[in-house]
Amino acid sequence: MTDTFAMPGHESVPPVRRDAGEPRLLRAGPPPHWHGAGTVRSASWTWVAAALVVAAFGIVTWGRTAVGMIAISVATAVLTEAVLNGVLPRRIWAGSGSSGQAVLTGLLVALTLPPHVCLADWRVPVVAALLASGVGRALAGGYGNYLWHPVALARVGVELLFGAAFASQPGADAPFSVVGGLAALARDATPFEQPGRSVLTVLIRDYMPPWGQTLLPTVAAPEAWLGPLGGYAVGLVVAALLLVWRGHVRRSCVVWTMAAAMLTAMVLPIYEGGEPLWFPGFVIDAGLPVGFVYVLYHLTGGELLFVVVLLAGDSVSSPLTSRGQRWFGAGLGVLTIMLRRYGLVGSAGFWALLAMNTLVPLINWRMKRHIYGTRDASARGRRWLGRGRVPTA
Amino acid sequence: MLQRLWRGNRFGTFRGGLFLPEEKRRTRDRAIESLPAPAVLRVPLVSHDGLAVEACVEPGRAVSRGERIGRGDHALKVSVHSPVDGVVRSITTCDTPEAFDVPCVEIDVRGPGEAHAAAAAEPNSLDDLAARVAQAGIVAQGSIAMGGGIAVASRLRDAATRRCEHLIINAMESDPCITSEGRLLVERGDGVMAGAARLARLLAVRHVWLAVDRAKRSLVADLTARAAGGPVRVAPLVNKYPQGDPALLVQVLLRREIPYRGVDLDVSALVLDVGTLVAIESAARSGEPLTHRLATVSGDAVERPGNYRIPLGMSFRDVLAHVKPTPTLARVIAGSPLTGVAVPHLDAVVTKRTTAILLLSRASLRDLRTAAAPEACTRCGWCVDDCPVGLDPSAIHAAAERWFLARAERLYADVCIGCGLCSYVCPSSLPLTESILAVQRSLRTAAERETAHE
Known part of the structure; x- marks a missing residue:
């Protein structure tokens, strides 16, 4: 007993015979057929894990203040990202919810802010997370395109916007700081x-x-x-x-x-x-x-x-x-x-x-890397056919 | 430098590259076996880069093993010979892993035939040897990305007309899963040494290098002992992928770089892999044509992995019937996991360029692109750091996406050796290698058009 099938992506190929019980092959994709372990998703969550280590020290030291600030900041960043993904014509970040980038942004924003600023004005972490996700990333062209680090930009931004709250920080002007x-x-x-x-x-x-x-x-x-x-x-x-x-x-x-x-x-x-x-x-x-x-x-x-x-x-x-x-x-x-x-x-x-x-x-x-074979500039003009250095004739 | 001396690694290594999982355990100790020919063979009449070769037999004619059935008449076209005794059924088309609707000679197999054993006179010049190699239809046996599939006779003729100081025998086998050339060294080490010595004499080279993976200590010791007193110097190198590329071998062994758009002979070196050398030696000694392909059959979805001599034109279905795939088989790959081509269907046939056949299950596929769409480039720089020739694959990919060919050319897209490392490491699953190779093809077509116009 036989049947026929065509490989997806190779529709121009005439259907070929497939014997009963023969495995159906997967889509014939281009090489490489292996992939390294690193993915954007795993990278994001590794960053989150690293940030959480630091956050743990903050929570131990500053207690509920730190927890509250982190929660506000992360929630704002995740919400901002979700809203922008729905509103903007192009998703600013493919798979942002799952990849943990929004969580990471919120977490890093919280870690840059002194806890006393949050106590002085609860809007600081909200605005900082909005600035990081909305302005620093979305308006800058989305993930992969921004020039300035969104979190650093947000931190500097809130310091300029909420100067009074930052000035209220105990010890900020003290000589022992x-x-x-x-x-x-x-x-x-x-x-x-x-x-x-x-x-x-x-x-x-x-x-x-x-x-x-x-x-x-x-x-x-x-x-x-x-x-x-x-x-x-x-x-x-x-x-x-x-x-x-x-x-x-x-x-x-x-x-x-x-x-x-x-x-x-x-x-x-x-x-x-x-x-x-x-x-x-x-x-x-x-x-x-x-x-x-x-x-x-x-x-x-x-x-x-x-x-x-x-x-x-x-x-x-x-x-x-x-x-x-x-x-x-x-x-x-x-x-x-x-x-x-x-x-x-x-x-x-x-x-x-x-x-x-x-x-x-x-x-x-x-700081580009040296490209193989280009040390001798005079060789560039030669018009060899073929695929570069590997001989074709 | 100190580190190299401390580790006894006097050759060093190149920048970039990666140590990949080798996955050679299943096949590296298995002796080379010949697969029996099936009832019907469809021998593709195709040469390097898909150039069709003219058939020189007609339907109904009886052919014997080693008889020429396709005539190569161009530097890039090599002759094709029958791998069996049989009768030509028809001149038709078949699919190969690299191309569809390739002209082929369909042969009804009558028997395996006798291997060509006629002793020939010693070749007295390089031109003589090149002529025998051309008659035998020998192409480079390495993987496609490493220059495999190229007509060897034309390279020998080039070497005859230019100064060649170094002959480099490439036994690095840096591609994961592939072990056939290592087995060839183990089983026919003396033949390799003799072939290298003969070629060195005809080429009048000063140095003959045999580049071997330094991790294979017993093989290195064995080859060093066999090479004692001869012209061949065994060079144990760090087997970082893709050290087996001819350009990187030249860089590491000779501290030279092949110039942009140049060939290895531009730096007075000729790089040949072990399989090619053995084929040249057979052609020189007995005029034996290339009718079988030595390939590793491996992967986690095969019950009988090994190193096999497969008749050209045997369908993957027939190969699988011998090596017994497991029910988990999800993809058949002709070549290495990083550079090989996924076989579109099992009626495709084995060609002279099929270095390995990998049978992979979905679990071992590790090809995230089958499940995940490419994401935005995160500019992690891994592709730049790992590129063995120093390219910026992400920038070339961005240019290729917008079809800015001039920009891609300025970024030296045609220097790419197609090793596949950039796509392998890319966390965003971008098809970087694919884009760069597409750009290379376009640049090549444009250059050919320009030449034709002139």
Whole structure:
């Protein structure tokens, strides 16, 4: 007994005989017939898992405030995405609901906001999530097309829109805030000046909380507030390891950012009595390596580590090649420290990231990989038929 | 450099590429077997790139094994010979994995016939050898993406007219699942060495390299012992896919790059795979034509995997009858999982370009595109990082989607070797390789038109 069948996609082929019991073959697709394990869906949920590690530290530290803020932000992002997918003529993100991109956006937005801002004005996370999903992504052309990281854009946007709420943040202007305290050294070191002592020694010994608290917050009190994102360093390191292991963040980007930030912090001068003191990272006072501790504060406090791990590695807004990622990371590290020290903006890391995002097309253009066989430009003019280097005749 | 010295890897490797799951365990230790010819063969009269070959027999005529049935009269067209003793039933058409409605000679098989065993005089020049190879209808035996299917005689004639310093024998077998050439080395290692020595003498090359996977330690040791005192130098290389591509072999072994739109002879090297070398050696020694195809039959949906010599023109249905597919069979692939062609139906026939036959179940298919539509490019850069020749496949794909051929050409789409890695790693399931190869075909057609116009 036989019957006939035609392969879908090969309708021009005459029907062929198929014996009884013979398996029906699948659609004859093009190669490759294998596919790597990575999918957009799995990548999105890996990012969500990494962000959740950091969120867990936040929840432990800030309790219900953090939970509420994350819930509001995620709900807003998911709703925004769902509405835009229904309204816009082209879906801004194919399969966004399942791929977890909306959840990720909401989660990252929540992690960039200080909990006290949410307490001061509940609209902040809502507007931030709207800005990230609606403006940062949908209006920028959808996933895969935006230039600036939507979350960084939203963070900067709400800081400009809700300046009062951010100013109400306890400790934001206090000298013991890591970012505030370190930035003050560039402008006015008067509060820390003591006769016979380096301002770094005074700052670190008398004003700053112990450096260990920038790694893992142990006291959930306003006095321990280390800046918008201080205190999650351990969580961020775990998240970084997960993302690098899964291949979603290139280790070159993380390493070069941190190395560049470290070198910049070590070199850029601080001011003592109006006089610049170069290479503060090498200052040793009374046998204590205060300069080194100062650099460690820069690396683990503030938003730098968060930006490096969870935002800068975003594939859409970062360079394509590993070489480009190195330059991108180096620029991000240098800019962050420079903006902290000499800038007038509050969230140096986010501004630095947006600035580097702007340079990504340039980096991509300049940092192309060498294409096989094109080293000799004079060979280009030859008009060989066939498929390149593999001989056809 | 230090790392290479520490690991004893003096040749290093190329940028990009991936270590793929090999999946060779089922067939690598199985000796080469010959499949019996079925009752009817439909031998395709087709050469490289689908060029039809003119039939030189008529219906009703009795043919013997090794007798020429298709006449090649062009550099790209090779002669076709009967794999069996039989009677020509008709000159008709058949489907192959690569093309539909290909002219073919339908033969009623009377018997397997005697293998061509007449001893021939030693070829005294490269032209003489090229003539014998042309008569034997030998094409490159590697996978299509690695330059397989190309007429070898024309390459030898090219080599005769140009300076050739290096002869590289490609035994890397970097494609997953394929083990036939490895078996050839194990079973006919002396023949390979003799063939390489003969070719080296005729080509007057300075160096003969035998590139082997350095992970196959016993094979490397065995070949090194066999090569002792001869001109062949065994080069154990890191088997990162697609190291078996001729361009990458030249890059790794000779530290040179074949120039853009050039060929291996532009850098004074000739790359041949082991299967081709064995076929050349047979043609040189006894004038034996290429009538069978050595192919690995593997996959998770086959009960009798192995390395088989399959008569040309045997239908996949007949092959499957011998190797016993399991009920879970979902797709038959002619070639490797990354570059092979899905067989559209089982009446398609085996050609000189069929390097392997993979029988895969749906579970092992790992082809997400059968279920998921391509998503937007996330610019992850994996395709750029893994591309062995440094292309930006996503940019070429974007240009191809809008049919911006000039832009795709500026992005060097024609440098692509078609290894399929970009599509393999793409998390958005974009058909990157497919797009690039389509662009290549268009550029080629445009160039041919331009040449014809001039």
